[in-house]
Amino acid sequence: xxxxxxxxxxxxxxxxxxxxxxxxxxxxxxxxxxxxxxxxxxxxxxxxxxxxxxxxxxxxxxxxxxxxxxxxxxxxxxxxxxxxxxxxxxxxxxxxxxxxxxxxxxxxxxxxxxxxxxxxxxxxxxxxxxxxxxxxxxxxxxxxxxxxxxxxxxxxxxxxxxxxxxxxxxxxxxxxxxxxxxxxxxxxxxxxxxxxxxxxxxxxxxxxxxxxxxxxxxxxxxxxxxxxxxxxxxxxxxxxxxxxxxxxxxxxxxxxxxxxxxxxxxxxxxxxxxxxxxxxxxxxxxxxxxxxxxxxxxxxxxxxxxxxxxxxxxxxxxxxxxxxxxxxxxxxxxxxxxxxxxxxxxxxxxxxxxxxxxxxxxxxxxxxxxxxxxxxxxxxxxxxxxxxxxxxxxxxxxxxxxxxxxxxxxxxxxxxxxxxxxxxxxxxxxxxxxxxxxxxxxxxxxxxxxxxxxxxxxxxxxxxxxxxxxxxxxxxxxxxxxxxxxxxxxxxxxxxxxxxxxxxxxxxxxxxxxxxxxxxxxxxxxxxxxxxxxxxxxxxxxxxxxxxxxxxxxxxxxxxxxxxxxxxxxxxxxxxxxxxxxxxxxxxxxxxxxxxxxxxxxxxxxxxxxxxxxxxxxxxxxxxxxxxxxxxxxxxxxxxxxxxxxxxx
Numbered sequence: 001x002x003x004x005x006x007x008x009x010x011x012x013x014x015x016x017x018x019x020x021x022x023x024x025x026x027x028x029x030x031x032x033x034x035x036x037x038x039x040x041x042x043x044x045x046x047x048x049x050x051x052x053x054x055x056x057x058x059x060x061x062x063x064x065x066x067x068x069x070x071x072x073x074x075x076x077x078x079x080x081x082x083x084x085x086x087x088x089x090x091x092x093x094x095x096x097x098x099x100x101x102x103x104x105x106x107x108x109x110x111x112x113x114x115x116x117x118x119x120x121x122x123x124x125x126x127x128x129x130x131x132x133x134x135x136x137x138x139x140x141x142x143x144x145x146x147x148x149x150x151x152x153x154x155x156x157x158x159x160x161x162x163x164x165x166x167x168x169x170x171x172x173x174x175x176x177x178x179x180x181x182x183x184x185x186x187x188x189x190x191x192x193x194x195x196x197x198x199x200x201x202x203x204x205x206x207x208x209x210x211x212x213x214x215x216x217x218x219x220x221x222x223x224x225x226x227x228x229x230x231x232x233x234x235x236x237x238x239x240x241x242x243x244x245x246x247x248x249x250x251x252x253x254x255x256x257x258x259x260x261x262x263x264x265x266x267x268x269x270x271x272x273x274x275x276x277x278x279x280x281x282x283x284x285x286x287x288x289x290x291x292x293x294x295x296x297x298x299x300x301x302x303x304x305x306x307x308x309x310x311x312x313x314x315x316x317x318x319x320x321x322x323x324x325x326x327x328x329x330x331x332x333x334x335x336x337x338x339x340x341x342x343x344x345x346x347x348x349x350x351x352x353x354x355x356x357x358x359x360x361x362x363x364x365x366x367x368x369x370x371x372x373x374x375x376x377x378x379x380x381x382x383x384x385x386x387x388x389x390x391x392x393x394x395x396x397x398x399x400x401x402x403x404x405x406x407x408x409x410x411x412x413x414x415x416x417x418x419x420x421x422x423x424x425x426x427x428x429x430x431x432x433x434x435x436x437x438x439x440x441x442x443x444x445x446x447x448x449x450x451x452x453x454x455x456x457x458x459x460x461x462x463x464x465x466x467x468x469x470x471x472x473x474x475x476x477x478x479x480x481x482x483x484x485x486x487x488x489x490x491x492x493x494x495x496x497x498x499x500x501x502x503x504x505x506x507x508x509x510x511x512x513x514x515x516x517x518x519x520x521x522x523x524x525x526x527x528x529x530x531x532x533x534x535x536x537x538x539x540x541x542x543x544x545x546x547x548x549x550x551x552x553x554x555x556x557x558x559x560x561x562x563x564x565x566x567x568x569x570x571x572x573x574x575x576x577x578x579x580x581x582x583x584x585x586x587x588x589x590x591x592x593x594x595x596x597x598x599x600x601x602x603x604x605x606x607x608x609x610x611x612x613x614x615x616x617x618x619x620x621x622x623x624x625x626x627x628x629x630x631x632x633x634x635x636x637x638x639x640x641x642x643x644x645x646x647x648x649x
Contacts, residue, residue: 503621525559
């Protein structure tokens with residue numbers, strides 16, 4: 001077996017020489033070449049140097065084998081990596097992995113303490129923190145001019161975040177030279193405090209002389225122990241009020257113990273050291289927390305704050321609290337002072353009309369509802385329902401397909417590489433190629449690129465390109481149906497509308513069968529493995545593993561059944577069932593009212609922003625898919641059943 005040392009000495013230079021003169025080849029590779037590539041890639045990642053056939057050398061992905069060999073040398077901190085990396089960079093100056101390989105090489109130089117090379121190679125403006133400090137350490141170890149190093153280390157020190165261990169040596173050297181005065185420590189403390197980096201803030205306090213710590217310790221206490229520090233500050237205020245720290249701590253107190261903070265609010269807001277805007281902020285913080293809990297006292301807190309606020313959350317949530325309480329006169333007053341940026345949003349245009357209808361009747365709101373019918377979102381559906389009419393989505397297609405541009409995309413070597421990477425399921429490398437190919441285009445090119453990506457089945461990339469081209473309502477393009485047979489079968493088995501299943505696939509994964517979330521949800525319908533296994537057990541289906549959840553047929557079958565269980569769990573109520581798919585049944589249970597609540601008002605008061613928006617998007621996606629499949633105008637009546645807690649036996 002040939003190990004990496006031999007690979008670096010023999011195989012890499014030979015490969016670079018061969019590849020330097022080989023143009024990219026068009027068309028898909030044969031299965032044999034693809035198999036040979038994957039086997040060679042796996043062997044290199046194990047530390048071997050497999051032989052390469054002439055066909056493999058000509059393969060358009062062959063440089064990725066050289067990159068893998070270089071990466072392996074770098075990861076093992078082998079000195080041969082220096083020449084191997086330089087050779088690769090010279091042979092493939094535009095390779096998409098170069099930036100990452102270069103950074104890995106720099107880190108290897110630091111681990112090997114190759115300080116002279118590191119100082120020569122790493123630029124002064126490198127943006128990655130650990131590499132900044134590695135470069136500064138290299139400057140110290142190679143005897144660079146302190147007049148140059150001191151200001152550079154001071155600049156690195158002035159961050160509000162904890163720094164990696166690579167920074168320890170430069171920071172210690174700075175302190176030993178007297179280059180870390182109290183003013184520098186205080187500047188960093190201020191930034192750490194603003195970033196809520198409280199552990200770092202405490203660490204920095206210890207760097208200050210004891211006779212300088214008191215005011216900064218008090219500011220830290222306001223943020224970290226507000227229940228004791230705020231009353232103490234109120235009783236013995238300093239000459240200058242640390243408002244930012246006080247208000248940060250107040251928000252923390254309200255979040256931790258809203259009832260105790262609510263009792264403290266009159267005393268704190270009545271303090272004569274506060275401005276009127278600060279008093280209002282105290283009450284609004286209470287109002288926000290209580291409105292998220294849907295408590296009637298939220299209205300009192302918001303009312304005591306007055307109308308003016310520069311916090312958009314306050315504007316939104318006091319309207320929501322009034323809607324929940326049925327206080328439509330209050331809602332109208334608060335809607336009237338919404339900032340212009342909010343008032344232009346279809347959400348708040350709908351609620352202006354809805355409140356107007358509640359106060360004055362449908363005829364008064366009819367015109368505003370009709371203006372919303374072309375909004376192409378959930379508020380168009382809601383407005384249509386208030387008017388008692390079905391809705392036809394209003395498509396706005398992008399530009400026609402440009403054959404010359406499409407051919408140029410098709411012939412581009414980057415696209416040929418992407419096709420191969422996608423076929424081999426090498427998604428991280430595919431994404432690197434895509435981002436490099438995608439960056440810096442103009443809007444008409446993004447429009448064409450979107451159409452090209454959809455034609456390849458690169459759904460996520462097609463949507464991203466459409467967004468960059470500001471094309472949102474080309475429904476034929478943006479609502480593809482690549483899984484018709486699977487969705488139809490799942491609809492029949494679960495009793496759910498096919499349009500809803502497709503809409504959920506769109507929202508959860510953008511049709512990407514190998515999608516994986518940060519929470520380890522997998523596949524088209526983003527199922528957690530324990531959830532999927534529970535569904536399989538309850539329905540006598542084969543027990544899935546992770547790879548099974550990447551298979552569209554298995555994922556859609558399980559996901560549709562799970563969604564049907566959500567409907568059963570909430571007595572067939574559309575909104576709670578959809579909300580629970582996103583937020584979990586426990587959260588939705590907490591949000592359900594004991595007596596029926598209008599569905600649109602319930603949705604608007606869901607406290608999780610993601611879930612609130614998720615419900616609206618699913619309602620719209622279902623309507624678009626149903627319209628595309630039937631051509632019939634759509635109603636949202638079934639989704640707007642009043643919401644209440646299920647009746648349990």
